[in-house]
Amino acid sequence: MQTNTHTFRIVGIKGHGAFENFATEVPEFARQLLHRTREIEHHTNIEIALFEPKWGEGHLEGHYYVGILVRDKPSHVPKGMEYLEVSGTYVSAKGSIEHVDLLYEEVGQWTADQNLTRNWLSYIVETYHPTENGEEVEVFLPVMGS
Helix, strand or coil: CCEEEEEEEEEEEEEEEEHHHHHHHHHHHHHHHHCCHHHCCCEEEEEEEEECCCCCCCCCEEEEEEEEEECCCCCCCCCCCEEEEEEEEEEEEEEEHHHHHHHHHHHHHHHHHCCCCECCCCCEEEEEEEECCEEEEEEEEEECCC
């Protein structure tokens, strides 16, 4: 694992809800968005989700975006969607979507082992990649740049 700087260009829709419901809400929002992919210019067919970090036990609700990565800023953003550019330094790991919780443990442990500081003001990012056997997810945990 290593830290890398990334810029994500996204056209997506914003959602809000209880953190405990993200696992069911986010995929449902993603399905709604996928029905409208053809409306999005310059899209890459790579799905993405951005998550507001949960900073503690009392932080019960947050927002998220589901979207599609785009190569360039579109000249037109479809109704009800937003264009975002999110940049930062991330620790990332990729694996089966069935084991996303283990990926989070890996990047969290590696971040701690390397004495890196989490960036609690930046979105946690997940990108989704279809495979022959289902889907892989890449998890990007934001850290403070060096």
